[in-house]
Amino acid sequence: MNRPLIENRDFLRHFWHPVCTRAELETANPSGLGPLAVTLLGERLVIANFNGNIVAMEDRCVHRFAALSTGTVVGDSLRCNYHGWKYGPDGVANHIPACPDQPIPRKACTKRYECQVKYDLVWVRLDSSWDCTDIPFCGDWDAPGMRSIVGDPYTWNTSAERRWENFTDLSHFAFVHPGTLYDPAYDRPPIPAVDRVEGELRFAILPPQDMLENLPENAPIGSFTYRCSMPYTINLKIQLYRDSSIFTLWTTSSPIDATHCRNFMIISRAEKANDPDHAHKAFQKLVLSEDAPIIESQWPAEISLDEVSLATDKVSNQYRKWLRELSIAATKGREAFVGALKSDFTDER
Numbered sequence: 001m002n003r004p005l006i007e008n009r010d011f012l013r014h015f016w017h018p019v020c021t022r023a024e025l026e027t028a029n030p031s032g033l034g035p036l037a038v039t040l041l042g043e044r045l046v047i048a049n050f051n052g053n054i055v056a057m058e059d060r061c062v063h064r065f066a067a068l069s070t071g072t073v074v075g076d077s078l079r080c081n082y083h084g085w086k087y088g089p090d091g092v093a094n095h096i097p098a099c100p101d102q103p104i105p106r107k108a109c110t111k112r113y114e115c116q117v118k119y120d121l122v123w124v125r126l127d128s129s130w131d132c133t134d135i136p137f138c139g140d141w142d143a144p145g146m147r148s149i150v151g152d153p154y155t156w157n158t159s160a161e162r163r164w165e166n167f168t169d170l171s172h173f174a175f176v177h178p179g180t181l182y183d184p185a186y187d188r189p190p191i192p193a194v195d196r197v198e199g200e201l202r203f204a205i206l207p208p209q210d211m212l213e214n215l216p217e218n219a220p221i222g223s224f225t226y227r228c229s230m231p232y233t234i235n236l237k238i239q240l241y242r243d244s245s246i247f248t249l250w251t252t253s254s255p256i257d258a259t260h261c262r263n264f265m266i267i268s269r270a271e272k273a274n275d276p277d278h279a280h281k282a283f284q285k286l287v288l289s290e291d292a293p294i295i296e297s298q299w300p301a302e303i304s305l306d307e308v309s310l311a312t313d314k315v316s317n318q319y320r321k322w323l324r325e326l327s328i329a330a331t332k333g334r335e336a337f338v339g340a341l342k343s344d345f346t347d348e349r
């Protein structure tokens, strides 16, 4: 038996997802303006900067279906480089070189999607018809005294759901990250209270302080507070045991499709002298290199209803429950979907 947790993935189109970093867009072409091809929920998109207005459109010229991401930004238009049609930021063709004196056909427009830049990431919402979601919370992005850096995005051959679960999995540290993030002697995970608050799953844990003795200095161990905006963003705020300063790891898994995700990370930490960015980036890369082979080995890449769960899988169990509720509610319309998203719940303590 292998029944998928989520049968209908259309609800994911109502959320904002990051598709690239601002730096990736700027370096995609010597112009600094793109275009850049990305894929979100199976849709091929092109991102381009039209005179400071960053736009997401379907990556296809309606003339003969060439990819617009092979085109060129010219002023406030994106030119298809097959026959030179130009599209404005509204996705409508505004110039057809072969027939400059003819009216432009009414159907000469490509689909355009809502697009915003926040936290130096480019975000897209494929379906804004219900307009009931916000770009997720990133707590320490511009907090005073904190330094935030955007990590290098990485792609994993798994669903965004499995990546989310891996990041919040409290039982795996002792086995996947012994000596890096955790002391393997502590292999019995805590079972936190898991609340739903305004579209976020929230929980907190206190790893044992003794572990510090056996871990590298860069290991961010302290009191862990998780705020997870559904469906794929995690804001993990850590008050470090070493010096009580704040260290925040923020991550979003962007669903390329049902079995691939592109992951974006922001690391925020208290400004300190002699604390180079590369050391933190390298430490996170090491941790990811420990996770990736196992997570990419899970099959199928989509979560199955037939997996065997324990009480210690509470975070994952609660996440699965909510995801499934959202997916089913969305098939019933906006009101049901908003109701499922705002279904606040306070767990027993």
Ligand code: FES
Pocket (backbone or CB within 6 Å): 061, 062, 063, 064, 065, 066, 080, 081, 082, 083, 084, 085
């Ligand atoms: S395919 Fe784009 S202009 Fe012809």
Ligand SMILES: [Fe+2]
Pocket (backbone or CB within 6 Å): 166, 167, 172, 176, 177, 287, 291
């Ligand atoms: Fe991990």
